[in-house]
Amino acid sequence: MLRRALSMLPWLLAGLIISLAVAWSMPWLAGNLSVQMPLSEEVKSLWRDHAPYAFPAEPQQAHTVTALGSDMLSMFYNHPGTNLVAHIQRDRVGWPLRSLESWMWNDRLSSSGRTGLVVLGDRLLPARPLWLGLAVNAVVFALGFLVVFRVSRHMRGVWRLHRSLCNRCAYPTGTNDRCTECGTPLPAWSRDGALRSFVSTLWHHQRVTLTLMVLSAGALATVGSAIALAFAAPLSSSPRLTLNDPQEVQWVRSNCTSPAMERLQDVRSRATFGLERLFVGIAGEQSPGSSGRYGLARPRTYVCRYRAGWPMYALEGVDWVGVSEPTYWPKRVATSADALFLPRRGPPSVIPLRPTWPGFVVNTLAYSALIAVGVWLWQRRGSVHTPAEGA
Numbered sequence: 001m002l003r004r005a006l007s008m009l010p011w012l013l014a015g016l017i018i019s020l021a022v023a024w025s026m027p028w029l030a031g032n033l034s035v036q037m038p039l040s041e042e043v044k045s046l047w048r049d050h051a052p053y054a055f056p057a058e059p060q061q062a063h064t065v066t067a068l069g070s071d072m073l074s075m076f077y078n079h080p081g082t083n084l085v086a087h088i089q090r091d092r093v094g095w096p097l098r099s100l101e102s103w104m105w106n107d108r109l110s111s112s113g114r115t116g117l118v119v120l121g122d123r124l125l126p127a128r129p130l131w132l133g134l135a136v137n138a139v140v141f142a143l144g145f146l147v148v149f150r151v152s153r154h155m156r157g158v159w160r161l162h163r164s165l166c167n168r169c170a171y172p173t174g175t176n177d178r179c180t181e182c183g184t185p186l187p188a189w190s191r192d193g194a195l196r197s198f199v200s201t202l203w204h205h206q207r208v209t210l211t212l213m214v215l216s217a218g219a220l221a222t223v224g225s226a227i228a229l230a231f232a233a234p235l236s237s238s239p240r241l242t243l244n245d246p247q248e249v250q251w252v253r254s255n256c257t258s259p260a261m262e263r264l265q266d267v268r269s270r271a272t273f274g275l276e277r278l279f280v281g282i283a284g285e286q287s288p289g290s291s292g293r294y295g296l297a298r299p300r301t302y303v304c305r306y307r308a309g310w311p312m313y314a315l316e317g318v319d320w321v322g323v324s325e326p327t328y329w330p331k332r333v334a335t336s337a338d339a340l341f342l343p344r345r346g347p348p349s350v351i352p353l354r355p356t357w358p359g360f361v362v363n364t365l366a367y368s369a370l371i372a373v374g375v376w377l378w379q380r381r382g383s384v385h386t387p388a389e390g391a
Contacts, residue, residue: 019134061076069094089103100130104117158209223314276313316338338354
């Protein structure tokens, strides 16, 4: 038991290194659009816990920027009668859980500083561990790396045994129960000359490995099909809607600030084969000389939620876009959350990246079943033609 525990240490170290690399790469995917959030007791508590001496007692505003694997919380206090601002910012990175964080504060009337940061070029990367997230991420990446390594090595051994070779040194074994080159014991099924193919070998003797392979292929097919549908499915104009669904109302309110809700202009929902887009248009605040030719305040903001996948929506993402001229395609001044923005001629493509787990699981099982049926039909076809070829 102790030996097995010690043998896991290199894998855990590799998982820790990979989790740190993934966490520090996430800020490059983040954008710069902040969404106002309410001053909850949690936000006020964070301010009080990290505000230095002589800082105000509570913040006046809080904003957040969320992207894949990273989030930033900014809290502000505007000193009355001046243009000075007390600012506290928390940055957290990591995937699947947040594993590193940093804090920065600045107030010209008192103090400024930062903690838990690593300087890499012109980037400031969080470095203070969040122990639970760091441990979970290290274990997840270690297990993933271990499974890939062990399964690939195991599959190589099964392939060699199927070809009547030693699974360790690849020396021809014939009908021996041990390898005559290295002495490795050989399983009895490897000497069965009636085996017809590699798939039948897996089915008769390695069903767990075959099941894992089919489920992995189904998950990859789910992700690949959702990305392909998000990229290729056309999205034309759609009629305006009213927010009648309470879930849609909650989603819009959670992604738009209260002042923005007052300037809500239109909501459009468009669904095509395997792709759905919920579009929310918000007018910019009026200012002298900024209303434009068409009477629309500039800039406007589009908040779009994309869902992609078939037979159910498996991936979801949110995209914020600012526009400077309503008659042309918007000039991008914002960011995406859990989505990948792909500019191209005409309307750009937004690829959602956050799994919606019910749809992801259902699609994975559906694609895995199709792959299993395809493999079975191919195997059956091979078994039917084998005697004829031998004859």
